[in-house]
Amino acid sequence: MTAGEDPASAGGRAGTLRELGERGLIERVRRRLGPPGPGVVVGIGDDAAVVAVGDRTLLLTTDTLIEGVHFRRQTATLRDIGAKALAVNVSDIAAMGGEPRWALLALALPPDLPVTDVDELYAGLGETAAQQGVSLIGGDTCAAPAGLVLGITVVGEVQGAPLRRTGARPGDVLLVTGTLGGAAAGLAVLEGGMGSAPPDAVDAVCRAHRRPTPRVAEGRAILASGVATAMIDLSDGLATDLGHLLEESGVGAEVRLADLPIAPATRAVARARGVDVVHWAVSGGEDYELLFTADGPHAAALARDVSAKTGTPVRIVGEIGPATRGLRFLDATGRRHAVRAGFDHFA
Amino acid sequence: MTAGEDPASAGGRAGTLRELGERGLIERVRRRLGPPGPGVVVGIGDDAAVVAVGDRTLLLTTDTLIEGVHFRRQTATLRDIGAKALAVNVSDIAAMGGEPRWALLALALPPDLPVTDVDELYAGLGETAAQQGVSLIGGDTCAAPAGLVLGITVVGEVQGAPLRRTGARPGDVLLVTGTLGGAAAGLAVLEGGMGSAPPDAVDAVCRAHRRPTPRVAEGRAILASGVATAMIDLSDGLATDLGHLLEESGVGAEVRLADLPIAPATRAVARARGVDVVHWAVSGGEDYELLFTADGPHAAALARDVSAKTGTPVRIVGEIGPATRGLRFLDATGRRHAVRAGFDHFA
Numbered sequence: 001m002t003a004g005e006d007p008a009s010a011g012g013r014a015g016t017l018r019e020l021g022e023r024g025l026i027e028r029v030r031r032r033l034g035p036p037g038p039g040v041v042v043g044i045g046d047d048a049a050v051v052a053v054g055d056r057t058l059l060l061t062t063d064t065l066i067e068g069v070h071f072r073r074q075t076a077t078l079r080d081i082g083a084k085a086l087a088v089n090v091s092d093i094a095a096m097g098g099e100p101r102w103a104l105l106a107l108a109l110p111p112d113l114p115v116t117d118v119d120e121l122y123a124g125l126g127e128t129a130a131q132q133g134v135s136l137i138g139g140d141t142c143a144a145p146a147g148l149v150l151g152i153t154v155v156g157e158v159q160g161a162p163l164r165r166t167g168a169r170p171g172d173v174l175l176v177t178g179t180l181g182g183a184a185a186g187l188a189v190l191e192g193g194m195g196s197a198p199p200d201a202v203d204a205v206c207r208a209h210r211r212p213t214p215r216v217a218e219g220r221a222i223l224a225s226g227v228a229t230a231m232i233d234l235s236d237g238l239a240t241d242l243g244h245l246l247e248e249s250g251v252g253a254e255v256r257l258a259d260l261p262i263a264p265a266t267r268a269v270a271r272a273r274g275v276d277v278v279h280w281a282v283s284g285g286e287d288y289e290l291l292f293t294a295d296g297p298h299a300a301a302l303a304r305d306v307s308a309k310t311g312t313p314v315r316i317v318g319e320i321g322p323a324t325r326g327l328r329f330l331d332a333t334g335r336r337h338a339v340r341a342g343f344d345h346f347a
Numbered sequence: 348m349t350a351g352e353d354p355a356s357a358g359g360r361a362g363t364l365r366e367l368g369e370r371g372l373i374e375r376v377r378r379r380l381g382p383p384g385p386g387v388v389v390g391i392g393d394d395a396a397v398v399a400v401g402d403r404t405l406l407l408t409t410d411t412l413i414e415g416v417h418f419r420r421q422t423a424t425l426r427d428i429g430a431k432a433l434a435v436n437v438s439d440i441a442a443m444g445g446e447p448r449w450a451l452l453a454l455a456l457p458p459d460l461p462v463t464d465v466d467e468l469y470a471g472l473g474e475t476a477a478q479q480g481v482s483l484i485g486g487d488t489c490a491a492p493a494g495l496v497l498g499i500t501v502v503g504e505v506q507g508a509p510l511r512r513t514g515a516r517p518g519d520v521l522l523v524t525g526t527l528g529g530a531a532a533g534l535a536v537l538e539g540g541m542g543s544a545p546p547d548a549v550d551a552v553c554r555a556h557r558r559p560t561p562r563v564a565e566g567r568a569i570l571a572s573g574v575a576t577a578m579i580d581l582s583d584g585l586a587t588d589l590g591h592l593l594e595e596s597g598v599g600a601e602v603r604l605a606d607l608p609i610a611p612a613t614r615a616v617a618r619a620r621g622v623d624v625v626h627w628a629v630s631g632g633e634d635y636e637l638l639f640t641a642d643g644p645h646a647a648a649l650a651r652d653v654s655a656k657t658g659t660p661v662r663i664v665g666e667i668g669p670a671t672r673g674l675r676f677l678d679a680t681g682r683r684h685a686v687r688a689g690f691d692h693f694a
Contacts, residue, residue: 017465017490018458025465025488032469037482039448049485051449051502054401063487064411064453064498070489101386102398106411106498111365118364118372122379135384138396140410141372142417143364151411151453151498155398 045248046164047095047233048156059156061092067147075190078117080210082124085150088235090132091214091288093156095233097163097223099216100134106151108144132216163223163292168230168249173299174318177218177290177306179263180238181270181277182208184284189269197272204265212288218314219290221306227298237285239339243327245291252325255318257282258332282329282339293320392595393511394442394580395503406503408439414494422537425464427557429471432497435582437479438561438635440503442580444510444570446563447481453498455491479563510569510639514576515596520646521665524565524637524653526610527585528617528624529555531631536616544619551612559635565661566637568653574645584632586686590674592638599672602665604629605679629676629686640667 017025029044036043041057042050048061065071065085076084090100105125109118129136134154186209194202215233222228232245238255246253260281270277294302296319303314329337364372376391383390388404389397395408412418412432423431437447452472456465476483481501533556541549562580569575579592585602593600607628617624641649643666650661676684 015461016458017456017460017462020462022488025462028462028466029469029488032466033473033483036484037449037480040482040484043482043484044486046485049449049451051484053405053504054403056401056403058400060449060451060485060500060502061487062409062451062453062485062498062500064455064489064496066455066489066491066493066496068493069455069491102384102396102407104396104407104409104500106409108411108413108416109364111363113364114362115364115367115372115375119375119379122376126380133384135387135390136380137383137387137390137398138393138407138409139391141369142411142413144413144416146413146415146493149411149413149455149496151409153407153409153451153500155407155502157400 042162042164047092048098050096050158050162057158057160057162059093059096059098059158059162060153061089062151062153063089065150065152067149076210078120079124081148081150082121083128083211085152086125086128086134086154087212087214088288089152089154090128090134090216091212091233091235093154094214094216094219095231095290096158097219097231098156098158099220100132100154100156102137102155103129103134104153105136105139107139107141108149109141110145110147111143132214158223160223163228163231165230165232165245165248168245168251168293168320170251170320170322171296172229172293172320173296173316174253174255174320175292175294175299175303175314175316176234176261177215177312177314178287179261179266179313180234180287180289181262181266181280181284183212183286184280185266185269186210187286188273188275192273195272197269201265201268204263205269209286212286214288215290215312217310218306218312221309222290222292222302225294225302225305227302228292228294231290231292234287234289234291235285237283238291239282239327240285242291245293246323246327250323252321252323252327253318254321254325254328254330256330257337259315259317261313261315389509389511394439395445397443397505397509404505404507404509406440406443406445406505406509407500408436409498409500410436412497412499414496423557425467426471428495428497429468430475430558432499433472433475433481433501434559434561435635436499436501437475437481437563438559438580438582440501441561441563441566442578442637443505444566444578445503445505446567447479447501447503449484449502450476450481451500452483452486454486454488455496456488457492457494458490479561505570507570510575510578512577512579512592512595515592515598515640515667516576517598517667517669518643519576519640519667520643520663521600521602521667522639522641522646522650522661522663523581523608524562524659524661525634526608526613526660527581527634527636528609528613528627528631530559530633531627532613532616533557534633535620535622539620542619544616548612548615551610552616556633559633561635562637562659564657565653565659568656569637569639569649572649572652574649575639575641578637578639581634581636581638582632584630585638586629586674587632589638592640593670593674597670599668599670599674600665601668601672601675601677603677604684606662606664608660608662
């Protein structure tokens, strides 16, 4: 869950969820639930909840994926759907610097689904589980006449205090792992066809969309460095998720669009479709890369260190400033670039 | 999750989920996932999964409740739906002798839902959370065009080894907390009207259906006694859930129908509708009472002790025998009574 939204409007008697918006709803819920109870280190408002169990610190995250909302069987196999559903939950553990341990699956399945399809779904879940060292320990199954529903909960463990969304300070530097826009490019191809894009590039972006890799080792290295100040994973797109981090930290930011890491395959697909690739990198979702901030003087060394340890490129893409500056995207000439508003589930 | 089903048919290439059945699916999944990983004390196949975290033992359970499958807004308020959704998950913690600690909520909500309805949903969740000492620590919200979906995960803690479904032995006695059939009577009234049933009785059974009370204190006392051997909560009805316990323990049982605890309100509603109340007590679901087994010579003292500590009646309703005897329901004259097959989500 994430927070934000003008308290006045969130507290008011907005008519429908569509009017209140996702962030208004979350803020409303957070205010109603009051302070967290015993053992709760971090409640609602971050990538995962954090609880203390004896001398251990656990991370807990849950997501429900609904057919027709989060995935469509026309553009993804059940194996891909299973693998991705678990991966995106693991990403929430990575985003706090933790390691995933156990997963619970609550599945609602159409009764006329072939059993071989169910086998494929579990095979995909099992692939991610094996890659990530996660044990599938339980769950629930029931019938779902209206389509597949996957409810996934992942429990992770973190060494020491987890990285939150709240610690960014003016003067910090903004960094990102991997590359951006690939999942959006893949979705565009899957929904609209490959057109004249090169087959290799098409394969790469489709894979980015279907099989995102949660950045667990990267998240652990970033936390262990001691110089990172805040972190979030990129599920709804850079503009939206950076917005959450800024709001939670009470700061602003400048992002240099020319510095955003974009894979050659993503650029090739964008060219073939006549799309501005920066739009996918900034507003496209589901890259599941880590966006984080670090103490300015240590940031370049941190980027090199994490990259050396994990093999994943890490790029400095901007700076944190005061909240009054808001969130600005700057083009190569230093001019402000208008960015489309982020994704809202209820809009 | 629960197990069972002929391994030959579960392992075969059954066509659809409807043909494989719920228990066939669960057994198939359990076989595919293989042995549990590090820290896993109990994986798939009980009321909750059990993991070791340092010197603590945690219980984890998750359920997804879907509008039109698990509830209908015509017969329950959103406040009731929220309260019950959390209560039924807490019941899975109670069924292993644990105490609930934290809950995660993944909600999918129709965008045109009035915000006041969402407030009611959270108010109901908050009521159960407060009653049960549970902290709501996080979750996720998204839009659900096809209706409400509530994904709930509850984490609990247990002192020592939890009570499982696997420990019942021939010679043990079968016990149940509270009364049976009330929730089924309530559902019958809510779906079919109250007819000539007395208003007080109608109120009582509707409340039993809408607001089940998880038996947490009872479960803890049963575990702490040291003489109970197996336990399960009654979500799908006595016949079905006892069937699960017997299969997991590898034993059979005889149940004396005349000894089943049935509330006067439930009897009154059954009379008014011309229904055999025993049918509701045996095959009706959602009572969320605890069904457990105990060493024969200690069972009567255990029943008195749990009842004295919690104020909840505890009744001896049958005996555990060898697996070859199967599950038999006996009427007041000692004759076998045919019982309708249990609930299967995919049938």
